[in-house]
Amino acid sequence: MPTLLNGIHLSNQIQLLVCESGQTCSANICELTRNIAKHRIDLAWWTELQLPRHIRQAQRDAGWCWVDLRGELQHSFGRNGYGWCACTEDGDCQGAILYQVGGVSSFDESLPTVFCHRLATAPRNREGLVPQERYRGVGKGLIALAALHSYRAGLAGRVTVETYDDPDVREWYKRLGFRQTPKDSDGIVDFELVPEAANSLLANLLV
Numbered sequence: 102m103p104t105l106l107n108g109i110h111l112s113n114q115i116q117l118l119v120c121e122s123g124q125t126c127s128a129n130i131c132e133l134t135r136n137i138a139k140h141r142i143d144l145a146w147w148t149e150l151q152l153p154r155h156i157r158q159a160q161r162d163a164g165w166c167w168v169d170l171r172g173e174l175q176h177s178f179g180r181n182g183y184g185w186c187a188c189t190e191d192g193d194c195q196g197a198i199l200y201q202v203g204g205v206s207s208f209d210e211s212l213p214t215v216f217c218h219r220l221a222t223a224p225r226n227r228e229g230l231v232p233q234e235r236y237r238g239v240g241k242g243l244i245a246l247a248a249l250h251s252y253r254a255g256l257a258g259r260v261t262v263e264t265y266d267d268p269d270v271r272e273w274y275k276r277l278g279f280r281q282t283p284k285d286s287d288g289i290v291d292f293e294l295v296p297e298a299a300n301s302l303l304a305n306l307l308v
Contacts (some may be wrong), residue, residue: 104252107172109250110233111130111246111249111253111254112130112249113131114130115238115246116129117137117187117237118236118237119235120233120235123303124299125188126236127252128188128242129188130186130187130189131188131189132184132185132186133167133184133199135168135172135199137194138168139167139168141186141193142167142186142194142223143166143168144277146223146224147163149225150230150231153294154229154259159223161265162219165210165219167219173199174199178203179204181201183200183215184196185197185198185243187239189236193223194223195223195225195235195236196221196222198244198246198247199219200216200217200218200247200260201215201218202250202251202254204261206270207222207261208283208295211260212257212259213235213256214251214255214260214261214293215247215248215254215261217260217261217262220240220243220244221240222240232276241277244277244302246304248299249303252299256300257296258294258295258303259295260293261282261293261294263291264290270289270293271290273291277294277298278295278299279293280292283291
């Protein structure tokens with residue numbers, strides 16, 4: 102893991118559950134480079150499963166182009182935009198996150214936050230999409246990474262995300278300790294990880 106601005110260091114691994122064996126393993130946190138975004142996500146995630154079109158189209162992120170998303174983040178936020186991915190020993194990318202350090206809290210506009218623009222796990226790791234997920238804990242680990250960055254950047258662990266009208270997604274964020282904020286725009290509701298919940302998440306999920 103490279104040293105970030107102001108000497109901030111992040112964890113270089115997260116712990117995952119190997120679903121087949123029930124054992125745990127470590128995934129390396131790597132910078133989401135253009136090469137990884139193209140070859141290990143855009144050209145890999147949705148092609149390897151050969152899912153029926155209607156099932157794939159039901160997944161909100163199926164049309165995302167991570168190469169473009171990564172470029173847009175860097176263009177918009179420069180050195181305050183970060184992209185990371187979780188890669189296992191076989192070289193596969195199990196999930197990725199894009200976030201901006203220095204967003205505005207949806208609870209209190211006077212407080213800065215880490216704003217998560219995109220988060221996704223590889224389709225192979227999604228319950229209900231495959232007979233058995235390969236790994237669990239990818240999304241949690243990447244959110245914990247964002248919370249750690251927030252904490253070490255002096256933002257108290259706050260992380261803010263936009264959620265669409267999907268009860269399962271919103272419930273997932275709530276289980277991590279996120280709280281629904283008053284901000285609601287056309288069904289897109291902000292959820293925010295508050296400092297006390299961030300501390301709990303960091304204690305349990307990062308190596």
